[in-house]
Amino acid sequence: MKVYVRAPYKEECLDELRSMFGEVVYEPWTETGERYYEDEMLEHLLKEKPDILITELDRVTEKVLSGYDGLKAIGDCRGTPANIDVEACTKHGIPVLCTPGRNNQAVAEMVVAGMLAFERKLIPAVEWTKSGQWVKGTTPYYLWMGHELMGKKVGIIGYGRIGRIVAKILAAFDCDVSFYDPFVKGDQDGFHNISLEQLFKESDIITIHVPVLDSTKGIVTRELLKSMKPTALFVNAARSVMIDNDALYEVLKNKEIAGAVIDVLDNEPPETENDTRFIELDNVLMMPHICGASFEVTDHQSEILNSGLRAWLDDDKNMLEKVVFNKELCK
Ligand code: NAD
Numbered sequence: 001m002k003v004y005v006r007a008p009y010k011e012e013c014l015d016e017l018r019s020m021f022g023e024v025v026y027e028p029w030t031e032t033g034e035r036y037y038e039d040e041m042l043e044h045l046l047k048e049k050p051d052i053l054i055t056e057l058d059r060v061t062e063k064v065l066s067g068y069d070g071l072k073a074i075g076d077c078r079g080t081p082a083n084i085d086v087e088a089c090t091k092h093g094i095p096v097l098c099t100p101g102r103n104n105q106a107v108a109e110m111v112v113a114g115m116l117a118f119e120r121k122l123i124p125a126v127e128w129t130k131s132g133q134w135v136k137g138t139t140p141y142y143l144w145m146g147h148e149l150m151g152k153k154v155g156i157i158g159y160g161r162i163g164r165i166v167a168k169i170l171a172a173f174d175c176d177v178s179f180y181d182p183f184v185k186g187d188q189d190g191f192h193n194i195s196l197e198q199l200f201k202e203s204d205i206i207t208i209h210v211p212v213l214d215s216t217k218g219i220v221t222r223e224l225l226k227s228m229k230p231t232a233l234f235v236n237a238a239r240s241v242m243i244d245n246d247a248l249y250e251v252l253k254n255k256e257i258a259g260a261v262i263d264v265l266d267n268e269p270p271e272t273e274n275d276t277r278f279i280e281l282d283n284v285l286m287m288p289h290i291c292g293a294s295f296e297v298t299d300h301q302s303e304i305l306n307s308g309l310r311a312w313l314d315d316d317k318n319m320l321e322k323v324v325f326n327k328e329l330c331k
Pocket of ligand 1: 264
């Protein structure tokens, strides 16, 4: 069989694909430039004639699948296959394998880095130093004095893959970690399972790690934001749609809370005043949606997808259930 790899992939995993399937053509989007949209994708599939496509960004639509009917499986190096028309794949009998959890560690580490950077005023202190303002005396020590994480109450909304890693890292800082997750019963791993109201009222740092669902949209309400401590920090590296952003802007602008670390906006890159208003605030540490961006993600996605493709070859239904997105094809 022939595999056409359009996602960045670990060298050893490419070798493993060769031993599993035979031929591998490696043309990741990172080397060819950008993603392939519909017509380009079809053109390249017709040229390469692969049995398996491994992608990350390319658009795979009904037009692509009806123009080229040689695909037996698609691997998508993403948690959810947003670039793929899964319904069309199901119609054509093509399983779509994903890589859930490929950037859990990357996100969790960056979330904690954001907390540390904010609490220790790291970024403005570095900018101040670079701009030549460091003079003799004790000024920097007092000007850039910040807060430690040790002993702080941290509330995690969503005790899933990322939330659990954040909790584990923060436990090593001796933080007092609690979480809110209605789908997790009781306390877990020594952390208290508390109500959302209690979490907002009592935490020094709040971080959200829930998926976008109808039930999670707007879960962080004005009332909850208004109930935060004036010294508290709010962190969002999940998605913007979960937050009442007008209320968040208001509490930040009016200094009703200490600040926010934000990795996600409604529009990325920022388009409207509703996006740019957060960037302009001096108590917001804004990142350009990079929490999940680590070099190691390539290794993780390659390893996760290869074990999924191995299960597909072996028809291991239990394993396939975990990685195939169109589960109706696993039966
Ligand atoms: P996950 O599915 O492993 O965990 C989500 C948790 O949220 C689950 O435990 C679930 O029970 C819980 N949950 C569901 N509904 C809830 C509710 N109403 N209230 C509280 N908890 C609820 O997800 P994950 O892999 O940990 O990802 C979490 C978030 O991180 C997602 O929004 C994802 O889009 C985002 N993410 C961001 C980046 C980035 O670069 N910033 C990268 C990857 C993932």
